[in-house]
Amino acid sequence: MSNQPVSSMNSYKYKPLSIGFGSAVFGMLILFGCVKDVDFKMPETICSSNLIANASYSEVKDLYIDGTVQIQQDLIIEGYVISSDKRGNFFGVLYFQDNPIDPTHGFQIEIDVRDTHLFFPVGSKILIALKGLYLGKSKGVFKLGGQFASFGNISVGRLPASVVDQHLFVSCDDLVSLVPQKIEIGDLKESYTNTLVNFEGLEIREDQVGLPFANAKEATQRSLIDCLDQELVLVNSGYADFQAEKLSKLNGSISGVLLRENNSYLLAIRELGDIDFTEVRCADVVNEFTSNKLFISELADPNNNPEARFVELYNADSQPLILTGWSLLRYTNANVEVSSTIDLSEFTIGGESTFVISPNAASFEAVYGVSTDFGVGKNSPADSNGDDNFQLVDPFGTVIDSFGVVGEDGSGTNHEFEDGKAVRNYNIVQANPEFDFTEWTIYNDSGESETINLPQNAPEDFSPGVR
Numbered sequence: 421m422s423n424q425p426v427s428s429m430n431s432y433k434y435k436p437l438s439i440g441f442g443s444a445v446f447g448m449l450i451l452f453g454c455v456k457d458v459d460f461k462m463p464e465t466i467c468s469s470n471l472i473a474n475a476s477y478s479e480v481k482d483l484y485i486d487g488t489v490q491i492q493q494d495l496i497i498e499g500y501v502i503s504s505d506k507r508g509n510f511f512g513v514l515y516f517q518d519n520p521i522d523p524t525h526g527f528q529i530e531i532d533v534r535d536t537h538l539f540f541p542v543g544s545k546i547l548i549a550l551k552g553l554y555l556g557k558s559k560g561v562f563k564l565g566g567q568f569a570s571f572g573n574i575s576v577g578r579l580p581a582s583v584v585d586q587h588l589f590v591s592c593d594d595l596v597s598l599v600p601q602k603i604e605i606g607d608l609k610e611s612y613t614n615t616l617v618n619f620e621g622l623e624i625r626e627d628q629v630g631l632p633f634a635n636a637k638e639a640t641q642r643s644l645i646d647c648l649d650q651e652l653v654l655v656n657s658g659y660a661d662f663q664a665e666k667l668s669k670l671n672g673s674i675s676g677v678l679l680r681e682n683n684s685y686l687l688a689i690r691e692l693g694d695i696d697f698t699e700v701r702c703a704d705v706v707n708e709f710t711s712n713k714l715f716i717s718e719l720a721d722p723n724n725n726p727e728a729r730f731v732e733l734y735n736a737d738s739q740p741l742i743l744t745g746w747s748l749l750r751y752t753n754a755n756v757e758v759s760s761t762i763d764l765s766e767f768t769i770g771g772e773s774t775f776v777i778s779p780n781a782a783s784f785e786a787v788y789g790v791s792t793d794f795g796v797g798k799n800s801p802a803d804s805n806g807d808d809n810f811q812l813v814d815p816f817g818t819v820i821d822s823f824g825v826v827g828e829d830g831s832g833t834n835h836e837f838e839d840g841k842a843v844r845n846y847n848i849v850q851a852n853p854e855f856d857f858t859e860w861t862i863y864n865d866s867g868e869s870e871t872i873n874l875p876q877n878a879p880e881d882f883s884p885g886v887r
Contacts, residue, residue: 467589473547474496475497480495484556491554495550498591499518500544500546500596501541505536506537506691508659510657510688511657513528513530514528514546523616525615526614526615529564530565530576532584533584543597545596547589554576558575561679565579566580604619605622605648605650605651608678608685610680612685615677615678618675621647621673622671622672622674624644624668625651630666632665632666633656635658640657641654642655642656653687669701672696674689674695675690710814710818713851714733714734714737715736716810717732718730718731718732718841718842719731721841722839722882723875723876725787725878728783730792730884733776733812735772745765745816746763746765747761747764748812748813749801752804754828756826759808774793776794777796777802778794778802779795780798788878792884806836806838807829809830822852822854832866834862835860837871838865839864839875842862843860845859
């Protein structure tokens with residue numbers, strides 16, 4: 421490929437280039453530049469037709485109990501190489517899977533050998549004699565290799581070059597064409613770990629467009645996103661041949677080895693030919709909306725049971741409202757700083773519907789006989805003792821609705837609902853960013869400032885979810 425910047429190209433479809441993954445990325449990959457002067461013994465290239473696999477990947481993984489173990493059994497597994505170190509994006513580790521099409525397991529073996537693509541090319545069938553190798557786990561992922569000892573602890577390290585040809589053999593079978601599994605970011609699962617995968621409809625996150633694949637001599641994470649804004653980490657070596665290439669603004673297909681660190685997934689491409697970004701970017705997804713039809717409809721502090729407290733919101737519009745970016749703020753007593761927040765982003769409230777929030781979902785259901793829409797925690801905006809202030813804020817930071825006066829303790833005021841409740845009058849169909857006492861009917865245990873001195877008990881004096 422030429423050195424022409426991507427930004428001057430019409431598309432982002434590269435000619436195939438093998439990429440070596442030359443960095444010790446997250447404990448799995450070793451920096452290529454750190455080993456340039458090591459004199460490695462290369463394995464023999466003569467193929468083997470004598471070995472026959474006698475174990476499955478599952479059987480091998482079952483040998484691991486609670487720590488690194490040296491395999492004592494005469495076990496042999498076979499697999500198909502899916503990684504390549506030709507361009508510096510992989511180094512010191514060989515990734516392979518149990519089938520060239522629709523694999524069920526992937527594996528990795530760490531080896532102290534350079535230029536493994538010359539001996540174990542992508543698509544070659546390999547056989548691994550496991551006796552004497554070490555099996556371990558790193559960040560939830562199984563790996564094979566040699567012994568690495570540190571302060572008396574044994575873990576899996578790179579298999580010395582001098583013994584690689586005693587354990588790793590190339591089959592005499594012809595190279596096969598690998599078919600990446602087509603998956604989506606939302607479908608990621610453990611069984612895809614260390615297998616060759618393909619994603620359609622991905623693009624580089626907008627704030628990273630035009631950046632190099634990696635910072636020089638540094639393992640670097642970039643972000644891939646789909647049209648649903650789901651994200652996948654693209655991990656690149658600072659020693660890869662393509663390190664300085666610019667990340668495209670276009671959308672398309674990308675293949676690579678799917679890595680994993682516990683519950684986090686990462687993609688490592690083998691070559692720039694694994695990327696085919698030639699389509700226009702995703703259209704902006706508008707999922708943040710404001711509305712003055714959403715407001716606080718009830719605040720509850722039952723006299724007989726603080727576990728039955730709740731906050732109720734109401735959408736007076738006939739259409740549902742996506743609550744992405746919305747939040748409910750609580751200012752405890754006379755505080756002028758936010759004391760606690762409820763993020764409502766995961767929810768949509770139906771048209772002409774309520775949304776009930778409880779600090780104790782189990783107690784709420786036991787008391788009222790219905791389930792809450794959102795269970796939060798103690799000291800949240802849903803857990804007020806009646807003398808706090810509240811604001812309902814839209815995705816753009818605008819206060820849409822308020823209860824009480826920020827900076828004023830509610831005790832003895834016209835916005836105290838201690839041991840009672842504050843109910844929005846039924847004729848109110850629009851939010852108000854400024855508290856207006858005339859829009860509310862407020863019960864408490866004091867009756868100050870024209871409120872009603874009539875403590876309210878749960879469940880009989882409340883009807884959460886009914887407007």
